[in-house]
Amino acid sequence: MTLTLPPAEAARELVEPVLREAVGHLDPRIARVARYHFGWTDGDGRPRAAGGKALRPTLAVLSARAAGADLDRCLPAAAAVELVHAFSLLHDDVMDDDPVRRHHPAAWTVFGRAQAILCGNALFALALELLLEQGTPGYAAAARALNRATLSLIAGQTLDLEFQDRDDVTREECLLMSRHKTASLLACACSIGVTAAEGPAALAEALDAFGTEAGLAFQLTDDLLGIWGRPEVTGKPVLADLRTRKKSLPVVAALTSRTGAGRRLAEVLAMPGELTEADLRDAAHLVEQAGGRAWAELEARRRLDAAARCLDAADMPADVRAEFRNIARFITSRDH
Template sequence: MTPVVPCALPAARELVEPVLRAAVDRLDPVTRRVAAYHFGWADPQGRPADGGGKALRPALVVLSSKAAGAEPDLPAAAAVELVHAFSLLHDDIMDGDRTRRHRPAAWALFGRAEAILAGDALLSLAGELLAVAGTPGHAAVARSLGAATRRLIAGQAADLAFERRGEVGLEECLRMSSDKTGALLSCACAAGALAAGAGDGLTRALAAFGEEAGLAFQLVDDLLGIWGSPEITGKPVLSDLRARKKTLPVVAALTGGTPAGARLAGLLARPGPLPERDLREAAGLVEDAGGRAWAEAEAKHRLDVAHRRLADAGLPAAVHAEFLDVAAFITARDH
């Protein structure tokens, strides 16, 4: 059963998309075409299209504003989404992923150099939006977003490095995942409150909620990267194993001290591309070694911790419920 999309997501998308489009329209024609395609606003020929992501991070920024008793802060919401879009453009190139959201990835269609430049342009637009807004609150958001971006880059660098290493510890893999995914979600959950000049107690509680929810999200994403169907993920089946990525279920299996984990290590160490039968065997070994069960349990644990961190924020009941709805949606197993 497909989970119900929380009302906060389409509402945030409707609010923030005009700001994003206006920012992207300032780019040169070549870069603008790549960016518009990546956002789902245009087809490969540049004709209007009705697509795009879930607007998860803008929704969290809007809810963060509501948590502080303020109107939605659209520059902050758009800036966070621009950084997310930048990271996806570059991530697809680094991982060699040729599809995103059931379409060719931007780099596979327009070229690596063009996609890199589009990502760079979106990152620069994020800073520009906050600078133009010009309030002390937006300066605080800019600092937070800059720190989150550095963590995101550090997490991606570690992710790439892990692919070349024979052994990776579970704690360092958790840290990588927290940097790669949790940092930007944490920033989004606090950005609206920061822009509104809210106190440290509220912003820290919201950031802590986002950090834990982000790690739960990454754990679920890692599970889908092995066992998710292409119709749901928009990527080929067993894609993470095909790339030999040291995702959390894989590292949990490899470090569990089981015979299945040892067999998995030997299989992943084989040179050359793994045939489909070996990829299917590897998925079975991850499960036999306890990696799947551990990741499922850890995702639930992180979500429980996120709930406790949100309780510390002392939010109005309606806003509290909306944050929980978004967290439940992004950690559902079937999307």
């Protein structure tokens, strides 16, 4: 099969039918929540244009192409990674009380917290079912890899929740949390196509390493957007992460900077009650003044360079390597 569309659009067109068929096997009440969460329907079940960047399915499809595999053979793997990603977002929104997802009310605000949690659980189980029913050694290995990535993701979310109640979080701990919560699943997406197709282990390892570094760069960029991003880009209110006093990477870098600005930032974030718009603007300025923004931007570039070196070391077609590079640049150059 030859891709003629831009990679993300092509992956969405290839993988979405597999996702829709899989979701169709769920209990109808859970499937209704899943279809809404994927952006296929509104709260009343009416069709709507799907959202999302299809980043992980795109990476999984590219992974299969890197191994020279038939793309039809890799689609269940690409769909399974997206199912796990959807599961994680459903649970994240509940745990973080985030009311908006992709410019629409989050699923828990429409169907309730319990239904959103149950839907997330179902999507995770569905992902493993989709892999295991393929019945090949490659897909059994892919199921194990996805399960390991999910356990890592959950460990990262546990750390993220723990950080909310601590005032001594270090940059190293925050990077470790991001490696677990974000980079582990992205790394799995980058290598799962090779694994499912029973391609070279060295290629899977190189792409996993690429995904880890690119995933950290992605999280750093996302954290920058969480403070300085425009709502039309992020789908969330301006200064959203400061509003919730999230221990994001730029914030932690500022808090641990041992600067006057860092100490004043800690005082602002420790203020009781809801922060005012003036407080939020002041906090954003203090993060920047304490060097948190500059450090996050530099670290994102450093991780992107490391990801590129992983690609250089991998044996794959030149056009696939170029597409991996383009995606890495895209996810770290969104407007902030």
